[in-house]
Structures are given as C-alpha cells and as structure tokens.
Amino acid sequence: MDRTLAADLARLPDLLDATRRAAADALAALDARxxxxxxxxxxxxxxxxxxxxxxxxxxxxxxxERWEPRLSASAGPRYLGFVTGGATPAALAGDWLTAAHxxxxxxxxxxxxxxxxxxxxxxxxxxxxxxPAHCGTFVSGATMSNTTGLxxxxxxxxxRLGVSPAEDGVAALGPVRVLSGAPxxxxxxxxxxLGLGRAALVKVPTLPGREAVDPAxxxxxxxxxxxxxxxxxxxxxxxxxxxxxxxxxxxxxxxHDFWLHTDAAFGAxxxxxxxxxxxxxxxxxxxxxxxxxxxxxxxxxxxxxxxTRRQDLQARVFQNSAAYLGPLGEHPDxxxxxxxNSHRLRALAAWFTLRAYGRQGHREIVERDIxxxxxxxxxxxxxxxxxxxAPVRLNVVCFTLAxxxxxxxxxxxxxxxxxxxxxxxxxxxxxxxxxAAFSNWRTTQADVDRAAQALRTAAREIA
Numbered sequence: 001m002d003r004t005l006a007a008d009l010a011r012l013p014d015l016l017d018a019t020r021r022a023a024a025d026a027l028a029a030l031d032a033r034x035x036x037x038x039x040x041x042x043x044x045x046x047x048x049x050x051x052x053x054x055x056x057x058x059x060x061x062x063x064x065e066r067w068e069p070r071l072s073a074s075a076g077p078r079y080l081g082f083v084t085g086g087a088t089p090a091a092l093a094g095d096w097l098t099a100a101h102x103x104x105x106x107x108x109x110x111x112x113x114x115x116x117x118x119x120x121x122x123x124x125x126x127x128x129x130x131x132p133a134h135c136g137t138f139v140s141g142a143t144m145s146n147t148t149g150l151x152x153x154x155x156x157x158x159x160r161l162g163v164s165p166a167e168d169g170v171a172a173l174g175p176v177r178v179l180s181g182a183p184x185x186x187x188x189x190x191x192x193x194l195g196l197g198r199a200a201l202v203k204v205p206t207l208p209g210r211e212a213v214d215p216a217x218x219x220x221x222x223x224x225x226x227x228x229x230x231x232x233x234x235x236x237x238x239x240x241x242x243x244x245x246x247x248x249x250x251x252x253x254x255x256h257d258f259w260l261h262t263d264a265a266f267g268a269x270x271x272x273x274x275x276x277x278x279x280x281x282x283x284x285x286x287x288x289x290x291x292x293x294x295x296x297x298x299x300x301x302x303x304x305x306x307x308t309r310r311q312d313l314q315a316r317v318f319q320n321s322a323a324y325l326g327p328l329g330e331h332p333d334x335x336x337x338x339x340x341n342s343h344r345l346r347a348l349a350a351w352f353t354l355r356a357y358g359r360q361g362h363r364e365i366v367e368r369d370i371x372x373x374x375x376x377x378x379x380x381x382x383x384x385x386x387x388x389x390a391p392v393r394l395n396v397v398c399f400t401l402a403x404x405x406x407x408x409x410x411x412x413x414x415x416x417x418x419x420x421x422x423x424x425x426x427x428x429x430x431x432x433x434x435x436a437a438f439s440n441w442r443t444t445q446a447d448v449d450r451a452a453q454a455l456r457t458a459a460r461e462i463a
Contacts, residue, residue, distance in 0.1 A: 008056045015056045022064060030076035030442070034419040037070055072422065077442035078451050081424035083238070083266050083396075085298040086440045087349070094352030095300045103345040106335035114334050117347035123354045124305055127362070128264075128271050128291065130284050135311040137337045138303065138346045142265040142292040145306040147190040148314070148338060149288030150178075153230045153259040154194055155313040156287070160228040160257065166317045170195035177225050180232035181206045181213025181244060184263055187232055211242035215249060222256035229258040235280055236267020239428045239435065240390035240398050243267060246282030262286040265304075266439060269296040270394055272363040273370065279394065296366060296395075298441045299349040311337070369395050369438040372448045376436055379452035385459040389428045398426070400433040401459065407432045412462045413455070420454030 001009075008015060053059075073079055075086045087095065105113020121136035139145050154173070158165045163172040178191060178200045188198045205217040213233070222229060231252075233244040250260060264283060268291045271280040283289060289307040293299050308314055315332045320341060328336055335341055354362070377392040380399050387402045401409060407425070410432055414423060423434045436451070 004053050004055045015060075018057060018060060022060060026068065027075065030073050033073050033076075035076065035078050035422045036072045036418040074422075075440075075442075077440050077444065077447040078421045079440065080436040080438060080451065081422045083292075083295045083437040083439055085295045086442055087300045088298045088353045088357065088441050090356030091297075091299040091349045091353040094349035097352075098345050098348045101345065101348075104342045105345050106340075106342065107333050113345050113347075116345070116351060117334065120347040120351045120354065121305060124291070124293075124350070125307070127354075127359060128268050128280070128283060129277075130289070130307060133309050134284070134286075134289065134307040135309075135314075136305050136307045137314075137334055138343070138350075139306050139338055139340075140302040140343070140346075141294065141304045142184070142263070142290050143186040143189060144339070145265075145290035145292070145304045146184070146186050146261070146263055147193055148306045148318075149261045149290055149308060150187070150190045150196075150230065150232075151194055151317050152288050152308050152310055152314045153261055154196060155317050156259045156310065157228055157230070159313065164316065176200045176230070177202050178230045178232060179204050179218060179221050179225070179258075180234070181218070182211040182234055182237050182239075182242070183232050184234070184238060184265070187263065211237040211240055213244045213249070215245055215252070218249065219252055219255070222252060222258060225256075227257075229256070231258045231260050233260060233262045233286070234267075235262050235264035235283060236270070236394065239396070239426055239433075241267060241394040241396045242390075243270075243279045243393075246280075246285060250282060250285035259287045260285065261288045261290075263290050265290055265292040266295040267394070269362075269366050272359070272366045275367075276370065276394060293350055296369070296439045297350060297353065297362065298365065298439070299346075299353060303346045303350060306338075365441045366395075369440070369443060372443050372445065373397055373436070373438045375445060375448045376438075376452055379448070380455070383452075383456055383459075385456065385463070389431060389433055395438045397436040397438075398428055398433055399436075400428075400431055403463075405432050409462055410434055413458045416458035416461050417451075417454040421451035423455075 074084055103113040105111060117138055125134055125136060139148055154165050157173055157176060161173060165173055176196050179202050180187065181204050183201060188201050191200050192198050204221050205214050206212055207214050231249060233246055233249050235243050262283060268280055268283060270276040287309050291305050293303040293305060294301045315328060315336045318338055319328055319336045373395045374392050377388060377397045380386040381388050385402055386399050389398045389400055410425060423436045426433050426435050
C-alpha cells in the first residue's frame with residue numbers, strides 16, 4: 001500500500017474528526033458569510049496534479065484555504081436562486097453515512113440497500129398522497145426523473161402502436177406529439193436525449209395571465225393529434241409556481257388517448273400543507289411523476305424520485321441483461337429501472353430526514369417557507385422600486401424593477417445584493433425579471449427582512 005495512503009488509514013478516525021470540525025465551521029459561518037462571494041480572478045490558474053500526495057490532512061487544509069472561501073452559501077437561508085434546498089441535520093448525517101458505507105444497491109445480490117430504497121419510496125408515496133399503484137425509484141434530479149418518465153411514455157406509445165421503441169428504435173413510432181402548457185426546459189432536453197426531438201414538444205395555450213394550461217385548449221389540441229400522444233402537466237411552474245388543473249387534465253382521457261406525465265419537481269410538496277394541498281390535487285392520476293428531493297425535502301444533491309404506474313414498461317426500457325446482475329422478474333431489481341447501472345444509496349439521506357422529522361416536521365418547513373415567500377412579496381409590493389409580476393402562490397416570488405427593467409439593470413441589482421441574498425434571472429410575460437425561491441429548512445422571517453433590505457439598498461444603488 002502507498003505509504004501516505006497507509007498513514008491515512010491508520011489515522012482515519014482523526015481525519016474524520018478533522019473533517020467534521022471543518023464541516024461544522026462551514027455550517028456555523030453560513031449566516032455571516034457572503035451568500036455568493038465575489039467572482040475570483042479570471043486568470044486563476046489550475047494547479048497541476050501532484051506526483052506525490054501529501055495526505056488527507058494536507059488536502060483538507062488546501063481545500064479550506066483555496067476553494068472553501070469561493071464557494072457559495074447555497075446551504076444557507078438566503079440562497080434563494082433556482083429552487084435550492086439545504087440539508088437537514090438528519091439528511092446530512094445520512095449522506096455522510098452513505099459515503100461511509102459506499103453502497104451500490106441496485107441488485108438483490110448485494111445487501112439490503114434496495115430494500116431501504118423501497119421503504120423510503122413508500123414513505124414518499126404516502127407523503128404525496130399517492131396510491132400503491134405508483135412504484136418509485138431514486139434518480140439524480142428532476143431532469144433525470146423527467147427523462148425516465150418520458151422514456152416510459154415513449155414505450156407506452158409503442159405499445160399502443162404495436163411496436164417497441166426499446167427494441168425497434170424510436171423511428172418505429174413515427175411522428176410523436178408531446179403537449180404542455182408551460183413545460184420546464186428539462187422536458188425539451190429529455191425529448192432530445194430520447195430521440196423524440198425537441199420539435200415534438202407542442203406548446204398549448206395557457207389560461208389568461210397564467211402559466212397553467214387551458215384545459216379547453218388542451219382538449220382541442222388532443223382532438224387535432226392523430227393517434228396516441230403524451231401530455232406533460234405542470235404541478236408548480238418555475239416562474240410563478242402555477243399548477244395545471246390535474247383532475248381536469250386527467251378527465252380528458254375519457255375522450256383522448258394519451259400518457260399523462262406530471263412534472264411536480266417541487267410543487268408536489270404543496271400536498272404537505274392543508275392550506276395548499278388542493279394545488280396538488282390529482283397527482284395520483286399521473287401515469288408518471290417527477291419529484292425532486294434536493295429541493296424541498298432538503299436532502300443533499302443529487303436526489304430525486306420518479307414514480308410510475310407502469311413499472312413493467314419501465315423495466316422494458318431499462319432492463320440490463322448480464323449474469324452478474326439481479327433478476328428482472330415481477331419485482332425487478334433497481335438496476336433494471338433507471339439509466340444507471342450504478343448509483344450511490346441516495347435513499348439513505350431521505351430515509352434519515354423522514355425518519356427523524358416525519359410528516360409534521362417537513363410540513364412545518366414547507367409552511368414556513370411559504371410564509372417567508374409571502375412576506376418577501378409584501379415587502380416588495382410596498383416598495384415603489386419593485387413590481388410583482390405574479391401572485392405569490394406558494395414559495396416563489398417573481399418580481400422586477402418598476403422602472404426600466406432591463407437585463408443589465410437586473411444583473412446589477414443581483415450583483416449588488418449578492419452578499420446578502422441570491423436570486424436568479426428569468427423572463428415572465430416578455431418582461432425581464434428575478435425570482436426568489438424559498439425551499440431551505442433554515443430560512444426564517446429574519447432572513448426575509450435581511451433579503452428585502454438588501455434588495456432595497458441595491459435598487460437605490462443602481463437607480
């Protein structure tokens with residue numbers, strides 16, 4: 001064994017303790033450090049690979065000196081860009097143990113890891129009020145969850161037409177239409193990956209002033225579609241967290257032949273709040289369903305779940321035939337259900353946080369984040385420098401500058417406020433805008449007040 005490696009093995013408990021202290025220091029500093037540090041020098045040179053390593057302790061010291069100060073505080077309470085959760089204490093513990101046990105639990109030939117994943121999927125199914133007809137598997141994120149769901153939809157299209165794209169290739173399907181009102185960008189990406197093509201995506205008119213699909217327009221579009229189709233419903237759009245009427249969309253199946261895939265990456269968590277569960281009403285009608293977990297479940301990246309009613313078609317797409325892999329059968333091993341032959345035991349972090357805090361604990365996180373989003377909305381509504389572009393329906397505030405909201409001025413605003421709050425750019429209704437998305441378990445009203453003050457100050461600076 002390499003001498004340095006052997007020395008690290010002998011000192012492993014001490015090294016883990018040093019790493020624990022470094023992690024604790026980083027988390028303790030979240031409230032005080034810049035949410036997004038200033039950009040580094042553009043000529044920052046990469047170091048060459050060392051010929052002889054100096055050991056884990058030296059690597060830890062180098063990381064803390066060179067890289068840690070440049071990382072964003074994305075685990076913290078005022079990182080409101082994208083839709084980014086943090087990691088609850090239990091989820092962090094679970095993730096550390098995930099690395100320590102280093103399981104590739106895709107096969108029944110090796111341990112109980114996939115049983116743990118199935119138990120966790122059952123808990124998530126209960127959390128989102130899904131019926132046992134939905135089977136689930138862990139994937140890396142919403143993009144992979146949407147891709148997997150649409151791959152199953154592609155095989156369903158083949159079943160309806162008497163072919164199998166998994167066996168015969170996607171050309172056997174002929175032209176395909178995928179209908180959606182306000183699809184996330186990952187839908188087009190998935191269609192590209194799956195060989196269906198971005199041009200297969202047909203935008204359906206939305207309700208006036210909304211991002212929710214117009215059910216009557218969808219009805220007409222389906223009537224104009226020859227043969228079976230795919231409908232992508234949205235349970236929480238990125239810009240304004242708008243929800244399609246999932247029950248109305250599903251009711252169209254009485255007249256039209258289509259697969260219903262629902263993108264509920266973070267909107268599914270509305271089901272946890274009694275005051276907002278009606279938004280997610282009808283999730284169970286989906287044939288396939290995307291839910292991201294590193295958003296509002298607050299587990300570390302990367303983690304999402306993909307549900308479907310047709311696991312048989314899922315296995316037809318992703319089956320992997322090799323003697324050293326587990327069986328296909330009626331209850332296929334996980335290796336036969338996703339594009340990955342290998343994945344870390346992502347379910348463990350989710351298992352830990354669900355086991356530690358239960359339904360009520362995660363309901364409190366969701367409801368507190370919703371309250372924080374509404375409070376920021378009220379701050380901005382009361383300030384003449386800003387304009388709200390949409391109602392705060394759940395956990396996202398979509399806003400812009402009241403005067404001259406150009407991309408350049410919004411960029412200047414974001415950068416001026418970045419030490420205190422991070423928000424991301426968008427375009428809504430043709431207007432350049434900003435989004436603040438609340439999904440971190442740490443965020444409180446005090447963070448809202450700090451964020452609002454930072455945005456007000458930044459607006460004055462660029463005026």
